[in-house]
Amino acid sequence: MASVVTRIDAQLAFLTEADKLKSVVRGTTLCDGSRRENSGEHSWHIALYAMVLAEHANRPINIDRVIKMLLIHDIVEIDAGDNPIHGGHDPAKMEAIEQAAADRIFGLLPPDQAQAFRALWDEFEAAQSNDAIFAKSIDRVQPVVSNLETDGGTWPEYNVTAEQLQTRVGVKVQKGAPAIWAALKARIDDWFVRNTAN
Amino acid sequence: MASVVTRIDAQLAFLTEADKLKSVVRGTTLCDGSRRENSGEHSWHIALYAMVLAEHANRPINIDRVIKMLLIHDIVEIDAGDNPIHGGHDPAKMEAIEQAAADRIFGLLPPDQAQAFRALWDEFEAAQSNDAIFAKSIDRVQPVVSNLETDGGTWPEYNVTAEQLQTRVGVKVQKGAPAIWAALKARIDDWFVRNTAN
Numbered sequence: 001m002a003s004v005v006t007r008i009d010a011q012l013a014f015l016t017e018a019d020k021l022k023s024v025v026r027g028t029t030l031c032d033g034s035r036r037e038n039s040g041e042h043s044w045h046i047a048l049y050a051m052v053l054a055e056h057a058n059r060p061i062n063i064d065r066v067i068k069m070l071l072i073h074d075i076v077e078i079d080a081g082d083n084p085i086h087g088g089h090d091p092a093k094m095e096a097i098e099q100a101a102a103d104r105i106f107g108l109l110p111p112d113q114a115q116a117f118r119a120l121w122d123e124f125e126a127a128q129s130n131d132a133i134f135a136k137s138i139d140r141v142q143p144v145v146s147n148l149e150t151d152g153g154t155w156p157e158y159n160v161t162a163e164q165l166q167t168r169v170g171v172k173v174q175k176g177a178p179a180i181w182a183a184l185k186a187r188i189d190d191w192f193v194r195n196t197a198n
Numbered sequence: 199m200a201s202v203v204t205r206i207d208a209q210l211a212f213l214t215e216a217d218k219l220k221s222v223v224r225g226t227t228l229c230d231g232s233r234r235e236n237s238g239e240h241s242w243h244i245a246l247y248a249m250v251l252a253e254h255a256n257r258p259i260n261i262d263r264v265i266k267m268l269l270i271h272d273i274v275e276i277d278a279g280d281n282p283i284h285g286g287h288d289p290a291k292m293e294a295i296e297q298a299a300a301d302r303i304f305g306l307l308p309p310d311q312a313q314a315f316r317a318l319w320d321e322f323e324a325a326q327s328n329d330a331i332f333a334k335s336i337d338r339v340q341p342v343v344s345n346l347e348t349d350g351g352t353w354p355e356y357n358v359t360a361e362q363l364q365t366r367v368g369v370k371v372q373k374g375a376p377a378i379w380a381a382l383k384a385r386i387d388d389w390f391v392r393n394t395a396n
Contacts, residue, residue, distance in 0.1 A: 004254075008381040011250050015340075016347055018246055019229040022239045031217040041220045044242030048216055048269050052209045052311065056202075064262035071246050071265075113250065142213075149214055183206040 007110050014108040020078045027084030027158070028142075031149040039074040039082055042142070046070050050138045056179045057134045069124045069135045072117055076101035084158065098125075137176030140169045141184070148187050152195055162192035205308050212306040218276045225282030225356070226340075229347040237272045237280055240340070244268050248336045254377045255332045267322045267333045270315055274299035282356065296323075335374030338367050339382070346385050350393055360390035 022040035029036050037045075047070045054063040074082075079101035083089050106118045124132050144165075147153030155165070165188065173181040220238035227234050235243075245268045252261040272280075277299035281287050304316045322330050342363075345351030353363070363386065371379040 004377050005381045008251075008254065008378060012343060012381070015243070015247055015250060016229050016343060019243065019344070019347075022228055022235060022243075023230070023232065030220055031214050032221070034221065037220060038239065040242050041236065041238035044238050044245070044269065045213070045217065045220075047242070047245065047265075049213055051266055051269060052213060052307070053206075056206065064265075067245075067262075067265060067269075068249055071242065071249060109250070145210060145214060146217070149217075179202050180206060183203045183210075 010108060010110050011113070014105070017078065017105060017108055018075060021075060024074075024077045024082055026082045026143075027154055028146045029150055029153055031146050033150040033153070037146075039077050043071055043074050046138050046142050049142055050135065053138065053177065053180060054134075056177045057130070057137075058176065058178055059130045059133070061130050061134045065120070065131045066135045066138075069120050069131060070138065072121055073124050073135065073139065075105055075121070078105060084154075134176040137173045137180070140172045141177070141180055144169060144173075144184060144188070148184070148191065152191055155191075156195070162189070162196065165192075208306060208308050209311070212303070215276065215303060215306055216273060219273060222272075222275045222280055224280045224341075225352055226344045227348055227351055229344050231348040231351070235344075237275050241269055241272050244336050244340050247340055248333065251336065251375065251378060252332075254375045255328070255335075256374065256376055257328045257331070259328050259332045263318070263329045264333050264336075267318050267329060268336065270319055271322050271333065271337065273303055273319070276303060282352075332374040335371045335378070338370045339375070339378055342367060342371075342382060342386070346382070346389065350389055353389075354393070360387070360394065363390075 019040075021043065022038050024039040025036045026039055026042055027036070028042075047067050050063065050066050050070055054061065054066070076098045080094065080097045083094055102118060102121055106114045106121065108114075109117060123129055124135055127133060127136050143153075147155055170181055217238075219241065220236050222237040223234045224237055224240055225234070226240075245265050248261065248264050248268055252259065252264070274296040278292065278295045281292055300316055300319055304312045304319065306312075307315060321327055322333055325331060325334050341351075345353055368379055
C-alpha cells in the first residue's frame, strides 16, 4: 500500500492541476457585466445554485452527489477549453478531447479516487441518472440568469434567438427543474420581445 | 405559503448577490502566479480540496456538510472584504461587520433557508464542531499550497516567518488534518531555510 505521504502528494498534484480551471474563460459574463467568468468560479456558483434550488428537482435526487458532480463537471476544460452552447463545435471531436482530458486529469489522483471521480464525471456526461439530469439543468440555468442580469449579456454576440434558447437550454432545464424555467420564462420572453427585430 | 415563483425569485436574488464574491480579491495568487485569486473560485477550490482530502480528517466528519459549509463560508466577504490571515486587522470589528453581512446576505433567501444557511455559517465561524474544524483546516491549507507552488507566493509581501506560519496556519491545519500538514512540512521548512536571512 502506498504511504500516506505518497497518497497526499498525488491528491495535492491533482488539486494543483485543478487550479488551472480558474484560467479557463467562459462565454458568460459576471452578473455585473464587468468581465467573463472563469470555469472555476462558475463551478462554485452552480454548486451553490444546486444547494439552494435542490427542492425544485422534479424527481428524487441526492443533492450531495449532485454538488460533488458539479464541483468536478468542468475539470476537463483545463485541456479541452470551454465550449459555449451557442458557439458551434464538432460534438464527436470535443468528446474525444474531453475523454482524453478526463483520463489525464483524474489519473493524477490515487487509483481508487481516480476511478470514483471518473465514474461521477461519466455519469454527469451521460445525463441519464436523476442526479445528472438535475445537475445539467442547474448548469444550464446559471448563464441564463447571468444574461438576464446584464440585459441579454452574450446572447446578441452569439446571435441567440428565443427558439434556440428554448431548444438548447430551456428543454434541458425543464427536464430536471421545470419550476425554475417557468419562473424565468416571463423575463426571458420579455427580453426577446424587446430585442427581436420584427 | 409563498408561491413557488416568489420562493424561486428570492433564491435567485440570493444567487445573483452571491455572484459578487467573484469580484472579491484575496491575498493569495493562482498556482501559476498570474494573478490574485478571488473568493468565488477559492470557494470552489477548497470544496474540491475537502472532497479529495476528506479521508485525512483526524475525527469523524460528514463530508457533505463540510462541502456545503465551504461553499458558503466566504459569502460575507461581499460586504466585509477578504482579510488575509497575515494582513493584521481588528478581529472584534471584523466580526461585527461579518455578522451584519451574514444578516443581510443570507436574509435574501426564503426564511427557512436563511436560517439553515446562517446556522451552517455560524458553525463554521465557531470552529468547534468536527465538521467546522476540518473545514477550517482545509481553508488554511490551500493558500499554503498556492504559495509553495509560486516560490513563497505572497509570504515575502506579508513578511511571514516560519514561526508565524506555524502559529497562524500550521496549528489550525494540524487540528483537523495533521497528516496533510506533515506531508507539506518538508517543503515549507525548505522554503523558509532558503529564504530566511541568517
